[in-house]
Amino acid sequence: MNILETHHIVKQYAEHRALDDVSLSVPQGCIFGLLGPNGAGKTSLIRIINQITAPDSGQVLLGGEHLNPSHIKRIGYLPEERGLYKKMKVGEQLLYLAQLKGLTEKQAMEKLKTWFIKFDIKTWWNKQVEDLSKGMQQKVQFVATVMHEPDLIILDEPFSGFDPINANLIKDEILELRDKGKTIIFSTHRMESVEELCDYIALINRSHKVLDGSKRAIKEQFKTHTYHVEYKGEIIDLPPAFDVLNTLTTDDGFLRTNIKIPPDAAANDLIRYLLDRVAVRSFGENIPSMNEIFIQTVGEVPTT
Amino acid sequence: MHIIFLIIKREYLVRVRKKSFIIMTILGPVLIFGFYAIIGWAAVSSMNQKKIEVVDESGRFAGKFKNDDETVYSFPKKSLAAAKKSFVKDGYNALVFIPKDVIERPKTVQIFAEKSVSLSLQSNIERAISKEIENIKLEQAGITQKIIQDAKVNVDAQTISLSDAGEKSSNGIATTIISGFCALLIYISVLIYGTQVMRGVMEEKTSRIVEVIISSVKPFQLMLGKIIGVALVGLTQFLLWIVLTVGLITVGSTVMGQKETANSAMTARMNGMPGGQDVQSKMATAKNPVADVMAAIGTLNIPLIVACFLFYFLGGYLLYSALFGAVGAAVDSETETQQFMFPIMMPIIAAIAFAQIAVRDPDGPLAFWTSIIPFTSPVVMMVRIPFGVPGWQLALSMVLLVLGFVGTTWIAARIYRVGILMYGKKTSFRELAKWVFYKG
Numbered sequence: 001m002n003i004l005e006t007h008h009i010v011k012q013y014a015e016h017r018a019l020d021d022v023s024l025s026v027p028q029g030c031i032f033g034l035l036g037p038n039g040a041g042k043t044s045l046i047r048i049i050n051q052i053t054a055p056d057s058g059q060v061l062l063g064g065e066h067l068n069p070s071h072i073k074r075i076g077y078l079p080e081e082r083g084l085y086k087k088m089k090v091g092e093q094l095l096y097l098a099q100l101k102g103l104t105e106k107q108a109m110e111k112l113k114t115w116f117i118k119f120d121i122k123t124w125w126n127k128q129v130e131d132l133s134k135g136m137q138q139k140v141q142f143v144a145t146v147m148h149e150p151d152l153i154i155l156d157e158p159f160s161g162f163d164p165i166n167a168n169l170i171k172d173e174i175l176e177l178r179d180k181g182k183t184i185i186f187s188t189h190r191m192e193s194v195e196e197l198c199d200y201i202a203l204i205n206r207s208h209k210v211l212d213g214s215k216r217a218i219k220e221q222f223k224t225h226t227y228h229v230e231y232k233g234e235i236i237d238l239p240p241a242f243d244v245l246n247t248l249t250t251d252d253g254f255l256r257t258n259i260k261i262p263p264d265a266a267a268n269d270l271i272r273y274l275l276d277r278v279a280v281r282s283f284g285e286n287i288p289s290m291n292e293i294f295i296q297t298v299g300e301v302p303t304t
Numbered sequence: 305m306h307i308i309f310l311i312i313k314r315e316y317l318v319r320v321r322k323k324s325f326i327i328m329t330i331l332g333p334v335l336i337f338g339f340y341a342i343i344g345w346a347a348v349s350s351m352n353q354k355k356i357e358v359v360d361e362s363g364r365f366a367g368k369f370k371n372d373d374e375t376v377y378s379f380p381k382k383s384l385a386a387a388k389k390s391f392v393k394d395g396y397n398a399l400v401f402i403p404k405d406v407i408e409r410p411k412t413v414q415i416f417a418e419k420s421v422s423l424s425l426q427s428n429i430e431r432a433i434s435k436e437i438e439n440i441k442l443e444q445a446g447i448t449q450k451i452i453q454d455a456k457v458n459v460d461a462q463t464i465s466l467s468d469a470g471e472k473s474s475n476g477i478a479t480t481i482i483s484g485f486c487a488l489l490i491y492i493s494v495l496i497y498g499t500q501v502m503r504g505v506m507e508e509k510t511s512r513i514v515e516v517i518i519s520s521v522k523p524f525q526l527m528l529g530k531i532i533g534v535a536l537v538g539l540t541q542f543l544l545w546i547v548l549t550v551g552l553i554t555v556g557s558t559v560m561g562q563k564e565t566a567n568s569a570m571t572a573r574m575n576g577m578p579g580g581q582d583v584q585s586k587m588a589t590a591k592n593p594v595a596d597v598m599a600a601i602g603t604l605n606i607p608l609i610v611a612c613f614l615f616y617f618l619g620g621y622l623l624y625s626a627l628f629g630a631v632g633a634a635v636d637s638e639t640e641t642q643q644f645m646f647p648i649m650m651p652i653i654a655a656i657a658f659a660q661i662a663v664r665d666p667d668g669p670l671a672f673w674t675s676i677i678p679f680t681s682p683v684v685m686m687v688r689i690p691f692g693v694p695g696w697q698l699a700l701s702m703v704l705l706v707l708g709f710v711g712t713t714w715i716a717a718r719i720y721r722v723g724i725l726m727y728g729k730k731t732s733f734r735e736l737a738k739w740v741f742y743k744g
Contacts, residue, residue: 014738050519052725077519081727083512088318099310100520144516 002061003028003152003183004049009058011044018044019055020207026152026185026200031178033198033215034187035290037298040204042187043080046154049185050077062152073102076150080157080187082141084129090140091125094147101148108147115143119169134161142170146177153177154185159193171197191291201290205298215290222288222296226260227267233278242270254281307521308529315504315533320540329541333548341556354425357396359387361404364440369432375425377432392418400429407437480663483690486613487659487683494620494652494682497538498628502641504530505632505724514724523721527633528713531625535618542617612689615702620682623709624652630716633723634731634739644736655680659687666691676701678708715740 004026011019018041026032036042047053049060051067060067062074085093091112098108116122119139129137138161146153158174159167174184174197186198194201194215202212211218226245232254238244242265245258261270267285274280288296319325354375359382360366369377377400380387384401391399399416406413413433415426439449505527508514517526631644658680662671666688675685675693681701685693722739723731 014742047725052515052518072520075519077516079512079515079519081512081515083510083514083516085318085507085513086511096310096314097516097520100307100517141516 001028002026003063004185005061006045006049007059007061009045009048009055009060011041011048011053012056017207019048022058022204022207022209024202024209024212026183028151028183029178029181030199031174031184031186031197033194033201034185034204035189035191035194035201035294036204037189041207042204043156045204046077046079046156046185046187049152049154050075073148074151076101076145076148076153078141078145078153078155078158080160082138084137084141084144086128086130088129089125090121090127090129090132093129094140094144097144098147101150103148111147111149112143115147119143135163135166138162139166142173146173150182152183152185154187156187157190158186159188159190189294191289191294194290203294203297211293211297218293219287222293224260224286224288225263225265226258226286227270227284228256228258228286229274229278229283230254230256230281231274231278232281235274235278237277238273241265242273258286308525308532311521311526311529312533312536315530316536316540319500319534319537325537325541329544330548332541332545333552336545336549337552337556354397355395356398356400356425356429357387357391357394358400358402359384360402362402362406364407365402365433365436368436368439375428388416391416398425398429400433402433406433407440410434410437479690482609483666483687484659484663486609486686486690487656490613490617490620490682490686491652491656491659493538493542493617494624495649497534497621498625498648500534500537501531501625502628502632504534505629505720506635506638506641509633509724510636518724523724524717527626527629527717527720531622531629531713534625535621538617538621539614609689612698613686616682616686616705619678619702619705619709623678623682623705623712624648626709626713626716630719630723630736633720634726634736635723636727636729640730651679652683655683659683662687666693672697676704678705681705718742 002025004024006022006024009019009022010017022041022045024045034042034045044053048055049062049067051069051072062071065071088096094112095105095108098111099105103111116125121136121139124132124136124140129140132140142158145155155174158170162170171193174186178184186194188194198215200212200214201218203210213221230250235244235257238259241262243260245260247255247257250256259270261267271280271283274283356375356377358365358369358377358379360379361384366379369375371377378396382390387399387401397417401414401416403409403412410433413430415429439452442452443449508517508526514526521529627648631641631648634644635641655674658670658674661668662675662684665671671684671688674680675688676697682705685698685701689698718740719736722742729735
């Protein structure tokens with residue numbers, strides 16, 4: 001079941017079209033990576049999902065219903081440009097934000113207690129936000145995003161501003177939320193976290209959706225049928241169907257060769273062939289990284 | 305509705321808890337009271353009488369000098385030389401010597417004093433002596449004091465304003481003071497609280513919290529919540545000012561009142577002379593300028609003025625604060641506000657100028673039109689109200705003011721909703737106009 005669907009979203013600003021016919025499906029209980037270069041239209045899409053702005057045409061469905069104000073409390077949003085009221089105390093501020101999301105003061109208090117214990121930030125309750133470090137403020141902001149237990153959590157560059165320890169803490173929280181059945185939309189251009197966390201991705205470039213699907217399927221789609229082999233000896237008399245792309249020498253004196261095989265050929269044929277001729281140390285398929293897919297896709301799109 | 309209430313509560317509490325709010329709330333009445341105290345003190349201190357010893361060789365002037373608020377005369381039987389030595393010690397401010405032949409040679413009068421004698425005292429004494437000489441000469445000519453007194457008719461005009469409620473005596477100066485004060489207070493508070501709204505919006509924008517907030521609430525709700533929250537802060541401040549001021553004045557006038565009576569009783573006792581009784585009764589009824597204003601205030605329609613003040617404060621504030629809010633949303637930093645502030649400040653500054661004209665001519669065409677037009681009406685109408693304004697004009701002005709702030713709020717909300725999400729872009733007036741017509 002899809003928790004979120006957008007159908008043919010168009011958003012036109014005075015000078016440019018921020019989103020052009022963007023349709024997405026976000027399955028429930030996954031981490032969904034919303035990727036794209038700067039200015040591609042990610043933030044515009046997120047703002048539409050958050051009902052901050054409305055699309056010029058197209059529809060957004062949350063849990064099968066047309067987007068409406070009652071959905072606000074089902075969504076948690078951590079914007080890229082984040083901030084808190086500097087002159088307000090942490091506890092007071094979180095209570096306020098929770099109440100804006102529709103919690104009662106009592107409910108908010110209970111939820112916040114658990115989070116403050118979990119993050120071990122009990123002493124911050126009466127501190128002014130401006131007295132906290134940037135990383136500490138980010139933590140508070142993360143709590144503000146998820147404290148009302150939304151079904152859909154939208155995180156825009158969630159790891160920026162975190163040191164590695166806290167970034168890990170947040171990562172674990174994200175995974176835990178997914179395991180509880182929450183859906184996380186994760187907007188970023190840091191591909192290593194996409195690689196690590198995302199189950200599904202969509203790539204937006206120049207206002208268009210250019211790619212979407214499960215990470216596995218996309219990687220499958222971008223496979224080049226190349227394999228790498230590390231060995232000692234010499235590869236000779238390779239059948240012409242097997243295309244040697246390049247050969248390098250590794251630090252410890254092995255050779256590493258990338259070989260492309262025809263789509264209809266089996267890797268086993270290549271292995272069988274190699275086993276007879278060289279001493280193989282390792283063999284594997286070259287799976288494209290998200291980074292490569294991103295660069296390839298974004299680079300390929302013709303300029304309009 | 306619940307959401308707006310939450311926003312109002314936050315905006316209100318954050319401001320009311322600020323140190324600057326508490327300081328201003330206490331300082332305001334202290335300043336007003338200080339002002340009042342200075343007037344009161346000046347009134348009391350001007351009653352400090354000068355005591356003057358008169359050595360009258362002619363023997364004609366004893367008891368003839370009128371003791372009044374400013375001067376008290378005494379006529380000891382002393383020689384000039386003895387009096388000269390002792391008058392300072394005896395607590396007199398000056399010694400007047402009137403020679404025997406003063407009627408024939410008036411220029412021989414001498415005034416002695418330890419310090420130099422003030423011009424006003426000198427002229428007072430000169431006037432007193434010349435008046436006495438005049439009286440003596442008139443009497444010699446057969447005209448008695450009685451005839452002179454009868455000949456003098458004291459004209460003291462009283463202005464009476466004719467209104468539906470019948471004739472009421474009013475005091476033009478007091479009315480002017482009240483109306484000017486109300487207009488100025490509206491002007492200042494619209495500026496102060498309007499700027500507070502602008503700063504509040506800018507704070508949310510620059511700290512970037514606005515995006516989090518408007519993912520939960522509509523921009524319009526946020527703007528309205530802020531405007532109403534700040535309005536309540538303003539009303540709270542006014543209320544506290546009124547309570548504190550009234551409290552201070554009540555305490556102050558009790559203290560000062562006691563001092564005054566003690567003062568006059570003492571001088572009367574010290575004089576121990578026939579005129580003393582007269583002095584005391586005179587001083588008791590002596591006009592105190594503050595009491596004067598207070599009495600005049602009593603003749604005005606205070607409930608109407610207070611009600612109108614609150615209405616025009618709220619109306620003017622809502623009209624302008626929405627615009628201030630829009631400016632806060634349109635800019636990235638304080639320095640950029642200048643270009644947008646100017647057109648907003650223009651009408652309100654003009655209103656103060658119009659108000660000065662309206663004070664002099666409350667029913668003139670300029671006063672009429674500027675008290676109807678919403679941008680100037682809060683200030684100018686407040687000037688006119690104490691002088692009395694026809695009901696239909698008041699109603700028209702109020703309706704237009706309500707329409708005015710609905711209009712500015714609508715425009716401001718449209719600028720606001722686009723502006724708060726617009727970063728790092730220099731905005732121009734053309735840009736703002738475009739924002740107003742953006743949809744969604």
